[in-house]
Amino acid sequence: MKAEIITIGDEILNGQIVDTNSAWIAQRLAPLQIHLVQITSISDTKTAIIDALTNAAERANLIIVTGGLGPTKDDVTKHAAATYFNTTLINDTKVLEHVRGIFRNAGFEEMPAMNVHQADVLANAKILFNDVGTAPGMWVAKDGKFFAFLPGVPFEMKFLIENRVIPELSGIKSETTVHNAYILTTGIGESHLADRIADIEEDLPEHIHLAYLPKIGMVKLRLTAVGNNQSILEEETQLFVERIVSRVGKHVLATEDIGFEEVLVKRFTEAGCTLATAESCTGGAIASLITSVPGASAMFNGAVVAYANAAKMHMLGVEEETLKSFGAVSESTVRQMAEGAKSHLGTDYAIATSGIAGPGGGTAEKPVGTVWVAVAGRQATEARVFYFKNDRMVNIERSVTASLQMLWDLFQKEQ
Amino acid sequence: MKAEIITIGDEILNGQIVDTNSAWIAQRLAPLQIHLVQITSISDTKTAIIDALTNAAERANLIIVTGGLGPTKDDVTKHAAATYFNTTLINDTKVLEHVRGIFRNAGFEEMPAMNVHQADVLANAKILFNDVGTAPGMWVAKDGKFFAFLPGVPFEMKFLIENRVIPELSGIKSETTVHNAYILTTGIGESHLADRIADIEEDLPEHIHLAYLPKIGMVKLRLTAVGNNQSILEEETQLFVERIVSRVGKHVLATEDIGFEEVLVKRFTEAGCTLATAESCTGGAIASLITSVPGASAMFNGAVVAYANAAKMHMLGVEEETLKSFGAVSESTVRQMAEGAKSHLGTDYAIATSGIAGPGGGTAEKPVGTVWVAVAGRQATEARVFYFKNDRMVNIERSVTASLQMLWDLFQKEQ
Numbered sequence: 024m025k026a027e028i029i030t031i032g033d034e035i036l037n038g039q040i041v042d043t044n045s046a047w048i049a050q051r052l053a054p055l056q057i058h059l060v061q062i063t064s065i066s067d068t069k070t071a072i073i074d075a076l077t078n079a080a081e082r083a084n085l086i087i088v089t090g091g092l093g094p095t096k097d098d099v100t101k102h103a104a105a106t107y108f109n110t111t112l113i114n115d116t117k118v119l120e121h122v123r124g125i126f127r128n129a130g131f132e133e134m135p136a137m138n139v140h141q142a143d144v145l146a147n148a149k150i151l152f153n154d155v156g157t158a159p160g161m162w163v164a165k166d167g168k169f170f171a172f173l174p175g176v177p178f179e180m181k182f183l184i185e186n187r188v189i190p191e192l193s194g195i196k197s198e199t200t201v202h203n204a205y206i207l208t209t210g211i212g213e214s215h216l217a218d219r220i221a222d223i224e225e226d227l228p229e230h231i232h233l234a235y236l237p238k239i240g241m242v243k244l245r246l247t248a249v250g251n252n253q254s255i256l257e258e259e260t261q262l263f264v265e266r267i268v269s270r271v272g273k274h275v276l277a278t279e280d281i282g283f284e285e286v287l288v289k290r291f292t293e294a295g296c297t298l299a300t301a302e303s304c305t306g307g308a309i310a311s312l313i314t315s316v317p318g319a320s321a322m323f324n325g326a327v328v329a330y331a332n333a334a335k336m337h338m339l340g341v342e343e344e345t346l347k348s349f350g351a352v353s354e355s356t357v358r359q360m361a362e363g364a365k366s367h368l369g370t371d372y373a374i375a376t377s378g379i380a381g382p383g384g385g386t387a388e389k390p391v392g393t394v395w396v397a398v399a400g401r402q403a404t405e406a407r408v409f410y411f412k413n414d415r416m417v418n419i420e421r422s423v424t425a426s427l428q429m430l431w432d433l434f435q436k437e438q
Numbered sequence: 439m440k441a442e443i444i445t446i447g448d449e450i451l452n453g454q455i456v457d458t459n460s461a462w463i464a465q466r467l468a469p470l471q472i473h474l475v476q477i478t479s480i481s482d483t484k485t486a487i488i489d490a491l492t493n494a495a496e497r498a499n500l501i502i503v504t505g506g507l508g509p510t511k512d513d514v515t516k517h518a519a520a521t522y523f524n525t526t527l528i529n530d531t532k533v534l535e536h537v538r539g540i541f542r543n544a545g546f547e548e549m550p551a552m553n554v555h556q557a558d559v560l561a562n563a564k565i566l567f568n569d570v571g572t573a574p575g576m577w578v579a580k581d582g583k584f585f586a587f588l589p590g591v592p593f594e595m596k597f598l599i600e601n602r603v604i605p606e607l608s609g610i611k612s613e614t615t616v617h618n619a620y621i622l623t624t625g626i627g628e629s630h631l632a633d634r635i636a637d638i639e640e641d642l643p644e645h646i647h648l649a650y651l652p653k654i655g656m657v658k659l660r661l662t663a664v665g666n667n668q669s670i671l672e673e674e675t676q677l678f679v680e681r682i683v684s685r686v687g688k689h690v691l692a693t694e695d696i697g698f699e700e701v702l703v704k705r706f707t708e709a710g711c712t713l714a715t716a717e718s719c720t721g722g723a724i725a726s727l728i729t730s731v732p733g734a735s736a737m738f739n740g741a742v743v744a745y746a747n748a749a750k751m752h753m754l755g756v757e758e759e760t761l762k763s764f765g766a767v768s769e770s771t772v773r774q775m776a777e778g779a780k781s782h783l784g785t786d787y788a789i790a791t792s793g794i795a796g797p798g799g800g801t802a803e804k805p806v807g808t809v810w811v812a813v814a815g816r817q818a819t820e821a822r823v824f825y826f827k828n829d830r831m832v833n834i835e836r837s838v839t840a841s842l843q844m845l846w847d848l849f850q851k852e853q
Contacts, residue, residue, distance in 0.1 A: 036477065215550055314745065368753070
């Protein structure tokens with residue numbers, strides 16, 4: 024089945040918020056063999072909404088609309104949808120009681136008048152009851168097409184997708200099926216990787232497509248097979264996965280759809296190894312990434328974010344003399360930070376970062392983007408300097424990836 | 439001027455990556471009075487690309503295309519664009535030499551053969567030279583419309599927008615002008631806020647639009663004025679900002695377009711106050727958010743991410759007896775963590791979090807989503823428990839916002 028997402032609201036178009044909903048929805052649709060063909064972000068005007076619905080329904084069977092269901096006046100989605108479907112809005116008593124209940128539970132005596140309209144639903148819709156918020160979802164089936172209208176608040180949208188939309192979808196049959204397989208590689212660029220496996224790619228049949236998904240320091244390969252027999256697709260794809268892995272084996276981190284941080288948590292846990300971080304320029308971003316993985320507590324003891332020099336000394340045992348002679352952004356400091364984190368937090372491995380993320384703080388000798396990274400392991404401590412030269416967020420992101428890469432290399436070497 | 443963004447590539451449609459490029463571009467276009475009317479994410483097929491270009495050119499004057507310029511076979515953007523413009527591709531010698539140079543500098547003797555095609559450019563395009571990567575950008579002016587083709591890698595895209603596209607745009611005149619004003623509020627829900635300022639909203643003229651941008655624990659108001667005289671728009675909008683601020687004053691955090699973390703960094707720095715965090719369930723996410731703000735080093739000393747109990751004791755001075763009697767997720771522990779962070783990191787304020795982010799680790803007594811937060815200030819330490827009940831990422835995100843909110847309240851009280 025082909026699907027499209029329409030997101031409604033100026034906040035995405037103005038760059039106020041990043042649309043994280045669509046990626047989350049795409050990941051949830053994949054196991055149902057529902058393939059996203061377009062995401063369209065539009066303004067909350069009646070014309071834009073009606074045009075987007077019309078165009079999406081020409082390309083896809085399932086149209087998921089998020090956003091534009093709030094109580095305030097800038098939300099016109101329901102009125103536009105009523106026009107599109109040539110139907111009306113009716114005030115649902117069960118929904119209205121639920122909305123009133125939410126305000127009562129929050130300690131308000133009276134519900135603001137405008138919230139009455141949150142219980143307005145399309146007359147042709149099945150209500151997707153929203154237990155966790157005031158805006159009800161709606162499900163419309165029309166001319167073989169399905170439309171889901173959901174609030175844009177991520178938590179409410181997620182609740183409705185999992186508890187209302189997926190059960191609806193499970194009842195609908197699809198003709199074609201899609202199978203995805205993944206190979207996560209590191210230490211080899213996109214072009215060199217493509218060169219190395221060019222003949223394997225040539226052998227791919229029409230219905231299996233290979234995509235290169237490069238990230239900083241990594242390339243994820245995705246094989247997408249489309250057909251009508253799930254188990255045949257899986258078998259066919261698996262043969263190509265095996266050929267690619269045997270060709271570029273040492274660069275392969277994983278043959279599942281996981282990120283670098285998940286690989287690390289998994290391998291460290293399997294090996295019974297623990298990790299700590301001592302972060303200056305990355306400000307906790309490495310710890311935050313590692314602890315975003317469920318089960319990270321099995322291998323991650325903790326971190327010290329040592330922004331101030333005093334913190335580097337008191338919390339990590341960096342010597343005052345080192346900071347005075349070489350500065351905070353130096354090989355000596357970062358080595359002491361890594362070794363300090365390892366001993367203070369009692370781990371097998373530790374990562375340390377110290378650099379100038381920018382925009383301020385650069386000097387002629389140590390310009391913005393200069394980052395020292397050290398990794399301390401069971402036997403050795405290794406340090407390296409990087410010159411990233413980008414903006415603050417990119418410098419932090421690159422430092423995080425470089426750190427994980429160095430940790431992975433040392434961990435592999437010491438196993 | 440009206441603009442649209444087209445992002446090309448399956449990685450967004452598959453949910454592999456979140457499209458952060460579009461929000462970044464939108465923020466860069468705003469000061470040039472360029473208004474984004476649609477973002478369209480499509481697959482890298484020739485048909486989808488040609489359709490998207492055709493439709494976008496009907497609505498907008500500026501079309502920015504990102505992605506689909508890599509060297510591998512799954513990138514067909516340039517061929518599709520050549521068909522759309524009814525032109526051909528030519529191999530540019532200056533670009534080719536640049537691409538070869540990048541491989542030489544990376545220590546490769548020979549460039550992979552497929553990279554030769556990275557120097558292929560549209561015959562009708564002006565080259566947007568890409569100093570920081572192998573894929574050149576392209577600029578096409580046709581029938582009063584402007585098209586920019588840029589690589590999807592965020593770092594390269596950003597370089598080209600700032601150094602190539604914005605200079606091109608600065609040369610183009612626009613008829614209408616847009617002015618945005620912002621009010622960031624906290625501690626009042628969207629509906630109640632709307633109720634409180636309903637009469638002010640009624641008074642808005644046709645050309646000034648008010649949008650409610652709710653986030654967890656906050657609502658950002660945006661007034662967008664469209665007209666042809668920038669200074670008149672600014673004056674008109676300012677009057678409404680002042681009316682709203684005088685109405686809901688105590689809930690106003692800022693009257694600029696900044697986030698909560700930026701408000702905190704600014705106000706703490708102005709007050710000469712310093713901050714530390716002691717994070718268990720948030721895993722460094724608070725430190726990471728605070729340190730994402732340029733200049734945070736003026737008020738942020740550091741953090742301890744204390745995942746393991748040993749780390750809570752050794753790095754923060756939490757008593758073993760407390761952990762044994764009440765557990766890591768308890769008021770007593772979180773209070774000791776906050777006070778420990780304050781004294782160990784020598785700050786005026788500290789935040790501490792301890793909770794069960796999930797999916798594992800919940801018990802009947804302390805289910806997944808149970809989070810204790812403490813804030814220690816100059817005079818008092820306050821603690822509160824929250825029951826979030828969501829998935830791991832949302833529980834972490836809500837804990838972060840709740841922590842900042844509690845810190846802000848205590849900070850206000852103690853000033």
